[in-house]
Amino acid sequence: MNARDAVKDADRKHVFHSWSAQELIDPLAVAGAEGPYFWDYDGNRYLDFSSALVYTNIGYQHPKVVAAIQEQAARMCTVAPGFAVDVRSEAARLIAERTPGDLDKIFFTNGGAEAVENAVRMARLHTGRPKVLSAYRSYHGATSTALNLTGDPRRFGTDSATAGVVHFWGPFRYRSPFYATTEAEECARALAHLEDTIVFEGAQSVAAVLLEPVGGAPGVLVPPAGYLAGVREICDRHGILLILDEVMVGFGRTGRWFAADHWEVVPDLMTFAKGVNSGYVPLGGVAISAEVAETFARRPYPGGLTYSGHVLACATAVATLTTMAEEGIVEQSARTGEQLLGPGLRALAERHPSVGEVRGLGTFWALELVRDRGTREPLVPFNASGADAAPMGAFAAACKKGGLWPLVAGNRVHVAPACNIGADDVARGLEILDSALSVADAHMA
Numbered sequence: 040m041n042a043r044d045a046v047k048d049a050d051r052k053h054v055f056h057s058w059s060a061q062e063l064i065d066p067l068a069v070a071g072a073e074g075p076y077f078w079d080y081d082g083n084r085y086l087d088f089s090s091a092l093v094y095t096n097i098g099y100q101h102p103k104v105v106a107a108i109q110e111q112a113a114r115m116c117t118v119a120p121g122f123a124v125d126v127r128s129e130a131a132r133l134i135a136e137r138t139p140g141d142l143d144k145i146f147f148t149n150g151g152a153e154a155v156e157n158a159v160r161m162a163r164l165h166t167g168r169p170k171v172l173s174a175y176r177s178y179h180g181a182t183s184t185a186l187n188l189t190g191d192p193r194r195f196g197t198d199s200a201t202a203g204v205v206h207f208w209g210p211f212r213y214r215s216p217f218y219a220t221t222e223a224e225e226c227a228r229a230l231a232h233l234e235d236t237i238v239f240e241g242a243q244s245v246a247a248v249l250l251e252p253v254g255g256a257p258g259v260l261v262p263p264a265g266y267l268a269g270v271r272e273i274c275d276r277h278g279i280l281l282i283l284d285e286v287m288v289g290f291g292r293t294g295r296w297f298a299a300d301h302w303e304v305v306p307d308l309m310t311f312a313k314g315v316n317s318g319y320v321p322l323g324g325v326a327i328s329a330e331v332a333e334t335f336a337r338r339p340y341p342g343g344l345t346y347s348g349h350v351l352a353c354a355t356a357v358a359t360l361t362t363m364a365e366e367g368i369v370e371q372s373a374r375t376g377e378q379l380l381g382p383g384l385r386a387l388a389e390r391h392p393s394v395g396e397v398r399g400l401g402t403f404w405a406l407e408l409v410r411d412r413g414t415r416e417p418l419v420p421f422n423a424s425g426a427d428a429a430p431m432g433a434f435a436a437a438c439k440k441g442g443l444w445p446l447v448a449g450n451r452v453h454v455a456p457a458c459n460i461g462a463d464d465v466a467r468g469l470e471i472l473d474s475a476l477s478v479a480d481a482h483m484a
């Protein structure tokens with residue numbers, strides 16, 4: 040058996056994959072990765088426009104980060120979470136230095152869902168209130184509380200309706216739930232709807248509003264100007280905490296360290312993971328305001344993890360954050376969005392009638408593919424599977440055939456390459472998308 044077949048054979052026999060009917064999948068066997076590319080055992084190279092699951096912000100195998108992992112592994116692979124350790128202290132300091140306002144204490148987790156679980160627990164204990172509000176168009180992770188908070192259909196298989204969660208509609212101009220015709224109208228109506236939801240739920244029972252500052256998995260939803268500030272103001276008026284979930288959009292993805300920085304909004308709690316160390320070693324966490332931290336100054340916080348602040352993960356974060364600053368990767372992400380991806384994707388929309396909308400920031404974009412630009416009917420229905428999803432499957436297959444690994448979500452393709460992708464690779468990716476979009480055009484009404 041050749042190497043590829045041996046890898047696939049053991050995978051099919053023994054690996055149980057996320058979100059999948061196990062016998063209906065055929066995972067690609069990946070042999071290696073570097074920069075914005077990975078490749079298989081047959082010599083096919085893919086330009087990764089999904090950054091794994093939107094987390095390799097610094098690209099694959101960045102030599103400085105790999106060296107830091109090797110150095111830390113040689114020195115000390117692990118130590119219990121209760122000790123003060125150099126790289127853990129330094130990772131927390133570097134994160135706190137970048138988070139807005141007084142979010143200066145960091146609780147480390149192993150990923151995003153655990154960060155959300157703990158942020159919500161902190162908010163409930165701090166306020167003494169049970170409910171948490173989150174958006175229908177959202178994804179917050181796959182542990183119990185995080186998945187119940189999630190709006191998108193991945194919740195459906197798990198929703199127990201017992202998690203103290205209330206969903207609301209956030210702003211989304213292109214598919215406005217508020218019949219709005221301008222950004223300002225969308226913003227005002229979305230804020231009024233949120234406040235109505237809070238009032239009718241009973242504000243005194245609401246601990247927190249949990250929000251992705253730019254919706255990631257639900258479609259690169261950039262909020263209208265004033266929305267996040269408006270949410271902050273409503274929360275303040277009702278004594279409700281604001282939790283911003285920066286798991287997907289933090290650490291350069293939108294061209295700022297944090298997406299919330301675009302609107303200068305400071306939450307009470309901020310969750311992060313993914314880009315904090317480009318996922319080379321699993322790490323996530325919660326950045327905590329002084330006021331919330333004070334609640335647990337003399338009262339124990341009832342939560343903890345064996346691997347909280349794992350030193351290998353923290354060393355990786357130190358190297359990633361330092362390298363991102365040294366190499367200007369956050370600024371590069373912003374420039375790439377303004378000068379290359381934004382104009383390039385808009386030019387594609389002019390050529391391809393299946394593109395209903397282009398939206399995004401930095402190295403985080405989405406193309407909304409439609410059957411009809413006038414009606415905005417999605418190219419595939421909401422939550423489509425099987426034959427219903429075939430047009431997006433054909434589009435994805437065309438991307439892969441051209442050498443680009445796309446992130447397809449519902450009727451959209453998200454464009455999320457490494458934040459330090461070079462201009463030549465952006466041009467190459469746009470060319471491949473250009474030809475794959477002809478396949479989408481052919482599936483229009």
Ligand code: PLP
Binds near residue numbers: 092153155178256285
């Ligand atoms: N929150 C957001 C906004 C996410 O996008 C994700 C994952 O994509 C999560 C939470 C969950 O993170 P993880 O898969 O690391 O648990």
